Amino acid sequence: MPPDSVVAALDIGGTKIAGALVDDSGRILVRSQDPTPAREDGETVMRAVGGVLAELAASPLWSQVTGVGIAAAGPVDVSVGTVSPVNIPGWRGFPLVERVRAAVGGMPAVLIGDGVAMAAGEHWLGAARGRDNALCMVVSTGVGGGLVLGGRVHLGPTGNAGHIGHISVELDGDPCPCGSRGCVEGIAGGPGIARRALEHGWTSGPDGDTSAAAVAGAARAGHPVARASFERAARALAAGIAATAALVEIEIAVVGGGVAGAGDVLFTPLRRTLRDYATLAFVRDIEVVPALMGADAGLLGAAAAAFTWPD
Template sequence: MHTDFVAALDIGGTKIAGALVDGHGQIVVRAQRATPAQDDGETVMGAVEEVLGELTAAPEWGRATALGIGSAGPVDATAGTVSPVNVPGWRDFPLVRRVQEAAGGLPVELIGDGVAITAAEHWQGAARGHDNALCMVVSTGVGGGLVLNGQLHPGPTGNAGHIGHISVDLDGDLCPCGSRGCVERIASGPNIARRALENGWQPGPDGDTSAAAVAAAARNGDPVAVASFDRAARALAAGIAATATLVEIDIAVIGGGVGKAGDVLFTPLRKALGDYATLSFVQRLEVTPAQMGTDAGLVGAAAAALARRTDAATV
């Protein structure tokens, strides 16, 4: 087995992580900076360049053959640009060109962060061995990605599988994206917490009003907290069922902070799925927690770069 590496960047509103990853998905070198998310675009790019500087200084860099970027979106892989909602300084920012310049001209593959996590779960995690899968990240937002016919399916711009913005409530709340009743508007962590508070849930003495605190209250039987998670579970079930009906996935993998809520989320989710995934070809749909943890974005960006390299070699 050759010991080539692929470089990976995982860019979000909180942190910019970089790594060199081997052909088995193992991280051999890593670097990280906080994202200066409220600063101008060049300052954010400076943090990316610092991460790349650490990677290029590693002796293993000489064996890196490609670089994958998983970025908060929306991204546009055809234009090589990113406009992350949570990094206002980047609007149509030419990230691919700038990274290529900083990385000595390596081929660069750009995908959305939900697609990156999907690539990781399919390569090394809970969707391994499944040819048709949906992977979701349920945290501050709700993102996702698809594997179809055994291949990552990023779509032309790198955003395919963005389940957070499927509408599951036609007359529902206005979503910041401009649509109504989106999965994200109901099932993201902040929206679970918002609904619990609006309906009279009282946080404990520590004043913690996060979705994790609502999950803890639900575990202890608080009826308002339970109801908020049930509503989120129904929104997720409707979105998952719609996706499965459309493209025939057989597994849905759920990660992110809300995905860590355990039975508080998965028990009502599996029950609600029975109400929405009713046709014969979607009834055996499995729902399972993600396995890849905090390195999923890096491992997935590496997987996408590897897949592109393999495709290029077979052309």
């Protein structure tokens, strides 16, 4: 049977532009994807977005599409529909919502940041489903996140609420590109994990891989420096989760992204060290669980936004 309702979803990051047609049960019906020409000028990037939309529009299902949800790397400003992704230099204050609307004939379009999109996707179909108060985190090259409060995804005035990566957990820590010091992202993001391991004596394997995934493999094999780097990352994440819980009383923290792929190397020390920070009675029972949506979290979150927050 044909789907009752369909939206188009875009997930735009520094590496790829993914698109899909999604029905109201969360089924991905059609996919399209192209590389992001992230080092090119803004118009070139927008043409790539238009190409993905054109591929989706070629589907017979396009006639049923009622709106477009856009998940984009940030910072974003949903109040005016603009994006300024750190990893797409050609887009600074770029009017993405306006340009997407023009590309789809004036159809309604809604913008959310990629961390909030992950939260929306996990709350709709994933590990936060049925939970009224949750923090959903993307731990990868950077660390982002989104909040579910009172059963609804919480955007904040500009759409950046829940950006846990820039909570400071080391007051005298290393400077962060954001201008602060000791941010969660600098410690728990993939580059921070790898840098700390290399600085303390870990060396890459025969293939020269110095990524956080390689550090995770070494930690899994028992390398003490690699394990210590993940312990430090876990402690930074635990401090950020506990701080968030103290402010807004979340009941669950959902952790996804490439670094979360380390599995127990990350989650075991994270759950253990969270007990050191989440000590008040109302935050003591926070669950920490892996995300379930994987690489489709952004697309499904964008689709959730289009269904939930139509213009």
